[in-house]
Amino acid sequence: MGDKDVSSATVARLPNYLRSVMDLAAEDVANVSSDRLANHAGVNPATLRRDLASLGVTGTRGVGYDIKYLTFQISVILGVNQEWPVAVVGAGNIGRALTSYQGLASRGFPVRAVFDIAEDKIGTEVSGLVVEPLSNVSHRIPELNVTVGVIATSADAAQSVAQLLIDAGIQSILNFTADSLDVPEGVTVRRVDLATELQILSFYQQRESAVADGTGIPLKPKP
Template sequence: MSSSEISAATVGRLPAYLRALIELAGDESATVSSDHLAELVGVNPATVRRDLASLRITGTRGVGYDVKYLVFEISVELGLNQEWPVAVIGAGNLGRALANYAGLTERGFPIRCLFDTDQAKIGTEVAGIPVRHLDDLAGTVAELGIAVGVIATPADGAQEVADALVSAGIGSILNFTAHPIIVPDRVVVRRVDIATELQILSFYQQRGVGTSTGTGVPLEVR
């Protein structure tokens, strides 16, 4: 399908475009040029035009792109016109921090359930979110329509949890542990590894410092 034209690099920039556009919309800007948007996000204007063209988003020559239309279209591309209920596996410090982070619900990723294997935690609530036993994962995924699983357990449990998520029918996994996980092709995985980020920082710090980017994408304005 046409979707194959959208590169991973483009997808990685979409959240940054959206964030900049939402601020522009607040400023009541009706249109935005590729030059302006590029400057806000820290990329080349031609890259912006190419990215938008790959999404079949068109602007108006001599004028620019309609901000509201851009926000709408990019949101649709990112699936933000619907909710993606999240389950967090691991009700430790990280799991509780995620549960307490209201920003996720605001952005369409409400955490609906926490899972753990510690009997003392089962049946309690964290920030109003129930904690259930990992054995109840499959049933809960079906019951609550969970779309995304977040692995927030100790590293040595990561693969086991990933397997459980996969058998429960989950198609998207965010892995916070230091260990890579192996999943079938149909499942999409991203990893957030704090220790790796720190190691990359120390590499550049130790040398004269080049500039490093976040998340593999130039998200930081220079």
């Protein structure tokens, strides 16, 4: 029953699949084919079927996937029905924005604590939370059942903050710094590096004008 490996590419597509099947759920039919679902999600039908099968999610030959049940299954797999309390370290612009951002709470990721090391930030309020000293991390994380740590500090503090979070029991880290973190087995890190994203964009733009000039290297079209 699907007890096979799940590739990280598959995992990255899951939220996309959930969105698509929820969209199609609005229609008045009970089943959906991999073809329609894949079209809506912008992937190849075989890829979608393979992805779902690798998670033990199956449809019915000749019929398709039961929309309601499929929605339920992906939801469970993604933990969408659970709450995953979040702690943010760093009460700078990014940290405060994330803490206030409704898009997270509404998707099951309520921010339960904000930490900072700077005296002038500690004690200030952000979206109903009081910024706590970094030294509180170790006891507050377990106390608040926080499962995800967000690092929104300067890059040079990132690694030590990560260690602090891990010591407090955190297994999932979202890293907003440019630093890439060294973490033990069992801890998952995702990095969101804004300046790097912009640098990639400017590379393409740079290249586009260079190609127009005839000076540059042509780009392989993105797949």
